[in-house]
């Protein structure tokens with residue numbers, strides 16, 4: 345049975361934030377795809393045309409480190425989003441203790457994440473829901489960001505679906521303090537948390553509520569103060585936290601290089617205006633510097 349006269353439905357891949365995701369074959373290209381079926385809820389018109397129009401814009405977002413949105417169409421009251429199929433995701437890789445992650449692997453994953461982010465931020469599109477299971481990995485090891493722009497179109501998912509609690513661990517302090525105006529910095533913060541998770545192979549800041557999340561952030565990085573972050577006290581949900589000093593970052597990441605820690609601290613800077621951008625992070629000496637094994641490999645190749 346074909347969907348929209350084009351896609352041959354295969355097995356269900358999982359239940360996501362917005363609905364069921366299933367595998368399918370695109371009979372037009374022979375390509376394996378993943379189709380996200382999005383419940384449109386109780387919209388009177390059945391199909392939300394605003395969402396559809398915005399989705400069309402996402403189809404223009406083409407980059408090697410972004411999951412391509414191949415097609416989008418309404419079908420039986422659901423919106424169907426067709427994406428390129430990916431083998432696995434970064435969460436699965438981080439959790440799988442049989443997989444060894446070398447410093448070069450971590451750097452490569454971070455470079456691909458930052459490249460995808462920088463590309464979208466340049467086009468003024470925010471992700472807003474960055475977490476390791478949204479970073480998909482293809483059979484060739486290529487990492488691509490999934491679900492770009494969906495959080496804005498369909499609303500922040502974690503408020504409506506309880507299984508989304510993990511997203512909290514990647515929330516920036518300005519979001520946790522209720523900022524209504526925020527920018528690309530929220531994605532950079534999340535990428536910083538993912539970086540930390542790659543380094544230690546466990547989620548960095550595992551808050552159990554929004555208040556606890558801020559507590560965990562301040563315990564790890566020191567309490568945010570107006571001297572570091574002038575706009576802090578004007579945020580809607582601002583409450584004063586008891587002051588704690590930051591332990592040395594090095595003590596939390598014993599195996600990381602100095603360059604890695606320097607970039608990490610810049611991605612986890614409290615003031616979003618002072619936080620490093622994805623583009624600047626790509627130009628940071630950690631991300632720019634190739635691992636010496638890579639040079640050794642090149643050298644051997646030349647020989």
Ligand code: ADP
Pocket residue numbers: 357358359360361362363365377378380411427428429430431433477478480490491
């Ligand atoms: P969540 O909203 O919880 O992040 P998703 O809706 O993104 O979940 O995905 C639900 C399931 O579908 C997950 O198991 C995920 O691995 C799988 N999935 C999502 N997108 C793809 C894709 N492009 N290729 C392969 N599997 C995918």
